[in-house]
Ligand SMILES: [Ca+2]
């Protein structure tokens with residue numbers, strides 16, 4: 082079981098909308114980060130990420146979490162028709178990627194999630210794929226596909242995962258490094274990679290997925 086988990090966990094961040102390798106200019110590349118030791122801060126960040134994804138808070142990542150998150154985005158942005166269907170499809174594709182290689186009928190636990198991410202993110206191949214994976218996360222947040230994330234699009238995603246929307250503006254400002262009021266793909270990808278790979282408590286991106294869990 083744990084071996085199959087290992088092989089699929091990186092899929093949590095693998096592309097689900099566009100599969101081609103995307104290029105963004107980064108100040109710090111995934112390969113520039115030292116080996117993750119799994120310190121307390123890093124584990125806290127991954128508990129936070131897990132809780133963020135576990136929308137119904139039952140302690141497992143399941144398909145229903147992805148469906149619920151899609152419904153909340155649709156509700157928050159008041160979407161209908163094709164756009165609403167696209168949001169649902171994107172979320173379900175994420176779930177399909179996670180479970181493609183393993184029978185996760187009963188869901189993914191926090192422990193499986195954390196331990197497998199720790200191992201996976203120290204592997205060169207996973208780090209190489211991270212940029213494309215983070216680009217796909219960006220595409221999922223860029224609901225109107227205009228190439229940048231607006232404050233409202235960012236707030237919609239916090240809302241969709243039950244992170245109170247008032248936490249969105251400070252996180253948005255940390256990501257918007259040139260302070261032009263929108264988050265570009267490069268700004269987003271740099272922040273997400275730093276969240277996943279850094280063990281530095283002074284990183285401006287520790288609250289990337291909302292306030293840290295205990
Ligand atoms: Ca947008």
Ligand SMILES: [Ca+2]
Pocket residue numbers: 256257258259260261262263264265268
């Ligand atoms: Ca910006």
